[in-house]
Amino acid sequence: MQFVSNGFKSASWLLYAVIVMEIVFMISPFGLYYYSFYGFPLRALTQYKWGSFLTGFFLPHFTRTSSPLISLLQGMGWPLLWLGLVLFAMGFVQIYGSKLVSVLNRGKRDAGPVDSWLYGNVRHPQYVALAVAGLGALLVxxxxxxxxxxxTMLFLYYSxxxxxxxxxxxxFGEEYRQYLDNTNMFLPFKIDFPSLEDLIPSRNVRVCIYVSLYAxxxxxxxxxxxxxKKHTVESISAVYLPETAIVSPARLEPTELEDAFRLATNNPNxxxxxxxxxxxxxxxxxVVPKQWYIPELPLGIISSRIPHKSLRDFNRNQLSVLFTKPLSHAQPTGGKEILLSAYGFRPxxxxxxxxxxxxxxxxxxxxATLAWGKIPTPLL
Incomplete structure (x- = not known):
């Protein structure tokens, strides 16, 4: 009995080590992708004209638009993110369940390649799952x-x-070769076309082609x-003046924006x-409905405010008007260019x-600074 217990403990630790090493290996590209969302690279890039472009948003984050395409893309973010995470968990259970069987058998019976269920449809379902989750995170x-x-993550996962x-x-030898012949790499249906290895024998030439495709x-x-991004700017509620962009995250009419701007600017204070x-x-x-709370805009956290995404109807007369200085490495030539060139603002x-x-x-x-400090926040 003691022998069985010790053997189980040894198998458990071996399985744990295998899982940890393989997860680190597999998750690394997704981890690098995930950290592109956060502080250090964003703060560093805003110091340069070419870098500040990368910190900007190409879809609106808190603003409603008149574009069906943008509305569709905004609505797909969270469903794709959760779908990818669920698929990844399913693939994890399948592949490491097989490894558990192999380890517990202590080499008496090799489980062989996993080629059923998710792995019976695509050869790399966990990479597909992370790509789906990554696309969802990108849209969010x-x-x-x-x-x-x-x-970059997609190319790393292909490699x-x-x-x-x-x-x-x-x-696994021939058994795995047959699996390769019968199962597509990433899509759940077979596409018959020659691989780059079959077409070009030279490894150096293949690397050059791969890098060129990546670029x-x-x-x-x-x-x-x-x-x-340009389509977004064309689809929002906005009034563009020579040196001013008046925008609203809500679907307000241009006359309402102009009236709100005029009323606010005529106030002595x-x-x-x-x-x-x-x-x-x-x-x-x-120009923001007074009832709305948008974390990216420093209009105060007031108990009466409601998260804007949960409130479709609002009082069109009760508004907040926030004046900010856009942060940009180039002097815009017109109101619309402010949104296209700015990487942030100063209230x-x-x-x-x-x-x-x-x-x-x-x-x-x-x-003068937002809650995120020097990390650039979305403009729309």
Whole structure:
């Protein structure tokens, strides 16, 4: 009995070591992708003109648009993220359940390659799952840097998949070769076309082609992202003046934006605050329903405010007007260019107004820095 207990403990520790090492190996590209969401790279990139572009968003994060395409993409984010995580968990259970059987048998019976259930449809379901989860995360937090990292992650997973297949051929031989012939790499249906290895015998030439494809994919994805950003700017509620962009995360009419802007700027306290800021930058002005709470806009956390995504109806007369200085490495030539070139903003003054009474209810001075400090936040 003691022998059985010791054997089980040894098998458990061996399984644990195998799982930890393989998970670290497998998750590493997704981990690098995940950390592109956070502080250090974002703060560092804003110091440079080319780098600040990468910290920007190519889809709106808290703003509603009139575009069905953007609405569709925004709605797909969380479902894809959870779908990917569930598929990854299913693949994890399948592959490491097989390893557990192999370890507990202590080499008496090799479990062989896993080629059923998820692995019967695609050869690398966990990589597919992480790609789906990564796409969902990209749509939830759509920075250009995250897009760049996502494409990089996909190419890294392709390389890891090829490496694993060569290793499995060495381990399982002809049995695994038959599995390769009968199962597609990433899609649940078979596509018959020759691999790069079959077409080009030279490894050096294949590496050059692979790097070239990666570079083209990066440029193409960033180009698509830039077009989506321009489409976003065209689809939001906004009024563009020569040196001012007046925008709203809600679907307000241009006349409502203009009336709110005029009422706020005519207030003496607001005028004083605007005149006190003598920096030459243009103005980025947000007009927000007073009931809404948007963490990215420093309008205060007030108990009466409601998270904007849960509130479709709102009082169109009760509004908050936030005046900010856009942060940019280039001086915009017009109001629309402010949104296309800025990587952040500095709050100056805010006013709560009532359009029905043509009255400014309150003027406040928001903090000069946001809760995230120097980490660039979405503009829309």
């Amino acid at each position: 937090w759509p920075r250009f840097l995250v897009l760049f990292s996502y494409v 890891l998949a090829r490496f694993e297949e060569h290793r499995c051929i060495m381990k 083209m994919a990066i440029l193409a994805s960033l180009g698509i992202g830039e077009q989506l 607001v005028k004083t605050a605007l005149n006190r800021d003598d920096t030459p930058a243009s103005w980025l002005v947000y 100056v003054v805010a006013a709560e107004i009532d359009l029905s009474e043509n009255n400014v209810l309150k003027v406040t001075h928001p903090p």
